[in-house]
Amino acid sequence: MAPTLERFVSPGKGNGLRAAGGIRRGQLLHSAEPLASCVSNRLSGRVCHRCFTRPETLSRCSQCKTARYCNTTCQKQAWSGHKRECKCLRSLLPRVPTDSVRLAARIIFTLLSRSEGRSEELYTFEEHESHLNSMSEQKKQGLSQLASMLELYLQEEIPDLAQEMTSALPSSCQTPLDLIAKVTCNCFTISDAELQEIGVGLYPSLSLLNHDCRPNCVMVFEGTKLQLRAVRDINPKEELTISYIETLSLTEDRQRQLDDQYHFTCHCQRCNSQDEYGFMLSGEEATWRLLKEALPKLEEQKAESDWQALLHRCSTLLSTTGCDVPDENLFKLRMTDMALDASIHLGHWEEALSYGQKTLPIYRRYYPDPHPVHGVQLMRVGKLHHYLGHAEAALDTFKQAHEIIKLTHGCDHPLTTDLIMKMEECRAETDRKSSSCH
Ligand SMILES: [Zn+2]
Ligand SMILES: [Zn+2]
Numbered sequence: 001m002a003p004t005l006e007r008f009v010s011p012g013k014g015n016g017l018r019a020a021g022g023i024r025r026g027q028l029l030h031s032a033e034p035l036a037s038c039v040s041n042r043l044s045g046r047v048c049h050r051c052f053t054r055p056e057t058l059s060r061c062s063q064c065k066t067a068r069y070c071n072t073t074c075q076k077q078a079w080s081g082h083k084r085e086c087k088c089l090r091s092l093l094p095r096v097p098t099d100s101v102r103l104a105a106r107i108i109f110t111l112l113s114r115s116e117g118r119s120e121e122l123y124t125f126e127e128h129e130s131h132l133n134s135m136s137e138q139k140k141q142g143l144s145q146l147a148s149m150l151e152l153y154l155q156e157e158i159p160d161l162a163q164e165m166t167s168a169l170p171s172s173c174q175t176p177l178d179l180i181a182k183v184t185c186n187c188f189t190i191s192d193a194e195l196q197e198i199g200v201g202l203y204p205s206l207s208l209l210n211h212d213c214r215p216n217c218v219m220v221f222e223g224t225k226l227q228l229r230a231v232r233d234i235n236p237k238e239e240l241t242i243s244y245i246e247t248l249s250l251t252e253d254r255q256r257q258l259d260d261q262y263h264f265t266c267h268c269q270r271c272n273s274q275d276e277y278g279f280m281l282s283g284e285e286a287t288w289r290l291l292k293e294a295l296p297k298l299e300e301q302k303a304e305s306d307w308q309a310l311l312h313r314c315s316t317l318l319s320t321t322g323c324d325v326p327d328e329n330l331f332k333l334r335m336t337d338m339a340l341d342a343s344i345h346l347g348h349w350e351e352a353l354s355y356g357q358k359t360l361p362i363y364r365r366y367y368p369d370p371h372p373v374h375g376v377q378l379m380r381v382g383k384l385h386h387y388l389g390h391a392e393a394a395l396d397t398f399k400q401a402h403e404i405i406k407l408t409h410g411c412d413h414p415l416t417t418d419l420i421m422k423m424e425e426c427r428a429e430t431d432r433k434s435s436s437c438h
């Protein structure tokens with residue numbers, strides 16, 4: 001089969017990936033397992049460290065007491081990758097290194113055990129950029145601390161990391177600092193079907209993808225397997241892009257985040273036009289500013305899962321100040337979304353549904369191309385309709401979700417099959433209702 005993607009030099013951006021031939025919307029372009037991956041510390045106790053699913057119960061590695069698995073099959077399959085890491089984890093207990101340090105260690109183990117010239121990647125880890133030259137001193141200092149942590153963490157298995165790297169790895173990747181810098185600039189966040197972050201991984205070929213604030217491709221995960229799909233029709237030789245960040249945000253915020261985290265200034269079409277600016281900031285500034293200023297505190301409550309307090313604060317603000325702000329306003333939308341999350345967690349279905357429904361027309365406007373975030377939001381609202389016995393409305397919402405999910409996730413993804421099953425249930429319920437009327 002002819003390759004669908006090829007590496008090229010993108011003018012002004014360096015390395016990139018482009019379409020080898022014409023590509024259709026929804027087409028799967030690439031599917032890859034990571035060179036290395038790990039579950040985030042935050043979810044370490046709830047996710048299987050091998051398959052990245054979230055079963056009811058997990059058993060713990062008896063040695064490091066950190067890794068967890070859904071069953072002995074997963075544990076056995078994980079052992080070759082976990083063996084050396086296990087010793088290192090044990091040596092630091094009760095401390096657990098940060099996600100990027102654990103991922104960097106796994107990458108080292110993989111690189112050191114790899115036989116020569118076997119990589120089929122379009123872009124090897126050795127070629128990845130560290131961006132150390134364009135980093136601020138402060139940022140470099142932060143990375144140096146992580147590099148020292150990495151040396152300490154690996155001490156048990158690799159007593160002299162710097163020495164080992166110089167002798168065993170290519171010249172572009174010879175210091176622990178280089179490695180940590182490459183990992184932080186190039187790793188991908190692995191998310192579950194609900195788009196919650198569950199881990200980090202390195203997918204070398206896909207690090208070639210450049211950013212666009214309105215990209216023509218999206219990535220979704222199935223376990224740790226990454227799938228790249230086109231969300232628009234793409235011409236032969238056209239560059240393939242993804243968004244490195246949440247696209248639903250203001251140009252100035254996106255630009256700041258891209259500069260901070262990825263060290264470049266975005267010159268995409270969306271950044272150069274100011275069209276959407278007016279909509280996202282619609283309403284009186286003096287009024288929406290109150291919502292904007294309340295958000296950081298609400299984010300904290302959300303991070304702490306303080307749902308009761310979060311819902312109380314959101315619903316008070318939305319029913320007072322919020323009434324004078326148009327629904328398109330970005331800060332009002334964020335607050336409505338948090339109210340939705342909180343009411344779902346508290347089991348307040350009616351309330352959740354009304355918040356969810358409010359967000360849908362706005363999502364449609366702000367996600368002009370098929371996007372997983374939009375599809376998942378429609379599914380959540382569909383499920384709420386379904387719980388509340390509105391089979392017809394549920395079916396209608398699920399159908400809209402399906403139009404998006406089939407393109408972003410493909411027909412075989414578990415989320416798509418789950419959605420199709422839900423649609424079948426709704427159809428059966430509406431049929432039963434209509435036949436009992438006669
Ligand atoms: Zn598992
Ligand atoms: Zn272990």
Ligand SMILES: [Zn+2]
Pocket residue numbers: 212213214266267268269270271
């Ligand atoms: Zn941009």
